[in-house]
Amino acid sequence: xxxxxxxxxxxxxxxxxxxxxxxxxxxxxxxxxxxxxxxxxxxxxxxxxxxxxxxxxxxxxxxxxxxxxxxxxxxxxxxxxxxxxxxxxxxxxxxxxxxxxxxxxxxxxxxxxxxxxxxxxxxxxxxxxxxxxxxxxxxxxxxxxxxxxxxxxxxxxxxxxxxxxxxxxxxxxxxxxxxxxxxxxxxxxxxxxxxxxxxxxxxxxxxxxxxxxxxxxxxxxxxxxxxxxxxxxxxxxxxxxxxxxxxxxxxxxxxxxxxxxxxx
Amino acid sequence: xxxxxxxxxxxxxxxxxxxxxxxxxxxxxxxxxxxxxxxxxxxxxxxxxxxxxxxxxxxxxxxxxxxxxxxxxxxxxxxxxxxxxxxxxxxxxxxxxxxxxxxxxxxxxxxxxxxxxxxxxxxxxxxxxxxxxxxxxxxxxxxxxxxxxxxxxxxxxxxxxxxxxxxxxxxxxxxxxxxxxxxxxxxxxxxxxxxxxxxxxxxxxxxxxxxxxxxxxxxxxxxxxxxxxxxxxxxxxxxxxxxxxxxxxxxxxxxxxxxxxxxx
Numbered sequence: 138x139x140x141x142x143x144x145x146x147x148x149x150x151x152x153x154x155x156x157x158x159x160x161x162x163x164x165x166x167x168x169x170x171x172x173x174x175x176x177x178x179x180x181x182x183x184x185x186x187x188x189x190x191x192x193x194x195x196x197x198x199x200x201x202x203x204x205x206x207x208x209x210x211x212x213x214x215x216x217x218x219x220x221x222x223x224x225x226x227x228x229x230x231x232x233x234x235x236x237x238x239x240x241x242x243x244x245x246x247x248x249x250x251x252x253x254x255x256x257x258x259x260x261x262x263x264x265x266x267x268x269x270x271x272x273x274x275x276x277x278x279x280x281x282x283x284x285x286x287x288x289x290x291x292x293x294x295x296x297x298x299x300x301x302x303x304x305x306x307x308x309x310x311x312x313x314x315x316x317x318x319x320x321x322x323x324x325x326x327x328x329x330x331x332x333x334x335x336x337x338x339x340x341x342x343x344x345x346x347x348x349x350x351x352x353x354x355x356x357x358x359x360x361x362x363x364x365x366x367x368x369x370x371x372x373x374x375x376x377x378x379x380x381x382x383x384x385x386x387x388x389x390x391x392x393x394x395x396x397x398x399x400x401x
Numbered sequence: 402x403x404x405x406x407x408x409x410x411x412x413x414x415x416x417x418x419x420x421x422x423x424x425x426x427x428x429x430x431x432x433x434x435x436x437x438x439x440x441x442x443x444x445x446x447x448x449x450x451x452x453x454x455x456x457x458x459x460x461x462x463x464x465x466x467x468x469x470x471x472x473x474x475x476x477x478x479x480x481x482x483x484x485x486x487x488x489x490x491x492x493x494x495x496x497x498x499x500x501x502x503x504x505x506x507x508x509x510x511x512x513x514x515x516x517x518x519x520x521x522x523x524x525x526x527x528x529x530x531x532x533x534x535x536x537x538x539x540x541x542x543x544x545x546x547x548x549x550x551x552x553x554x555x556x557x558x559x560x561x562x563x564x565x566x567x568x569x570x571x572x573x574x575x576x577x578x579x580x581x582x583x584x585x586x587x588x589x590x591x592x593x594x595x596x597x598x599x600x601x602x603x604x605x606x607x608x609x610x611x612x613x614x615x616x617x618x619x620x621x622x623x624x625x626x627x628x629x630x631x632x633x634x635x636x637x638x639x640x641x642x643x644x645x646x647x648x649x650x651x652x653x654x655x656x657x658x659x660x661x662x663x664x665x
Binding site: 148149150195197215219224225226227228229256257258259260261262264265266325327388 | 412413414459461479483488489490491492493520521522523524525526528529530589591652
């Protein structure tokens with residue numbers, strides 16, 4: 138009997154976790170879910186995530202898949218895991234996928250949102266999900282800079298230090314070349330002090346969104362011009378860019394896939 | 402020297418607090434702020450809040466006032482209190498007011514928001530600030546019922562048990578008569594599974610918003626009709642109404658005052 142390939146759509150509040158990836162002595166999202174899958178299926182299961190979020194980063198639409206030979210139906214995985222998991226991790230959907238589906242290698246893109254609060258004092262109910270930048274930002278300057286990075290670029294200037302995981306990130310041989318399809322900066326009418334960066338791309342380097350945001354905040358504060366921002370991108374030199382923005386403002390909204398036929 | 406009358410505008414995440422009002426052996430918002438005022442001014446200060454929020458209820462725009470003979474300037478109260486207070490309580494503004502200003506007796510109204518998440522599974526990043534009602538609600542039915550309660554009514558059917566604090570709530574002699582100016586049910590385009598009740602009135606009975614919401618959810622689920630909702634209002638009988646909705650979905654948005662001249 139072949140194992141079923143099950144895809145989970147899940148959301149988490151990353152506040153208390155040391156990121157997605159399993160670690161020996163720290164709570165992680167992958168670790169919590171694998172532990173519950175072990176209890177449900179009585180088999181050691183490896184969960185493959187679409188990406189590795191940093192410590193403190195949140196997700197609304199993370200995707201992961203695993204293989205199992207149990208006959209537990211998908212709705213029972215959703216209900217059962219949600220009963221066992223802590224309330225800051227929720228399984229939204231479980232679906233049987235064709236055998237070749239892989240949450241990371243099959244992904245064609247991701248959307249990340251980064252939330253900024255520009256009020257002089259940040260409302261406490263937003264403190265865990267938005268970064269506090271207590272000054273007015275020039276949205277026109279930021280949007281000008283964002284328009285210059287849409288498209289295919291070498292994003293080395295915005296790559297965090299640490300090894301690039303060439304074998305597993307699906308971008309072997311492509312170096313730091315990535316395509317940004319969307320790069321927005323918006324606020325809602327109801328929440329004039331709350332601003333959202335939204336980036337959709339075919340892939341993201343380590344810390345890339347947080348480094349882009351840290352540098353774009355320099356643009357919005359008038360400390361560098363949109364042209365200087367573009368020069369930083371072109372320099373391919375991490376030392377030119379701004380500081381890494383804090384993790385808690387970042388949220389993985391969505392992982393994008395080509396339409397995939399579900400297994401019968 | 403007369404004491405200055407200082408008004409604080411403040412916000413809090415009520416998750417870990419046993420409500421606004423000071424209690425002997427439980428953390429409360431009033432208790433935390435009074436403790437910090439004692440440390441700042443070296444005098445015992447009583448903080449008068451515009452209302453008493455229940456345990457777990459949040460606030461974006463709570464108002465409170467106190468009297469002090471220190472010469473500490475208002476901006477220093479904001480900075481100083483925010484340094485000492487836990488991160489889930491923030492002082493947004495401090496203003497010197499005329500002597501006759503009182504946060505509760507001078508208030509002419511309040512706006513409360515109640516947030517509902519109707520997604521099958523609730524995103525964990527919203528679990529502390531929205532009540533999960535995992536079913537579609539009929540917004541037309543709810544709005545029909547809401548339109549019938551705008552205006553002046555005896556809200557006894559929606560009053561929580563416990564003593565009505567006639568001497569201090571500013572409504573002595575008016576029994577359960579209150580005026581609702583606004584009663585809305587809306588969602589945001591960006592968040593189709595998130596719904597907001599918003600009530601503005603001249604005053605609210607104990608648990609009134611949570612009891613209204615609990616009963617309106619019966620209307621939205623088709624369990625009672627808008628006309629039956631109106632009959633419950635007219636019955637003035639708490640036993641007719643629905644259950645009290647959970648505290649954590651409720652947020653005090655704003656306290657309303659007539660324009661007041663600030664002291665020089």
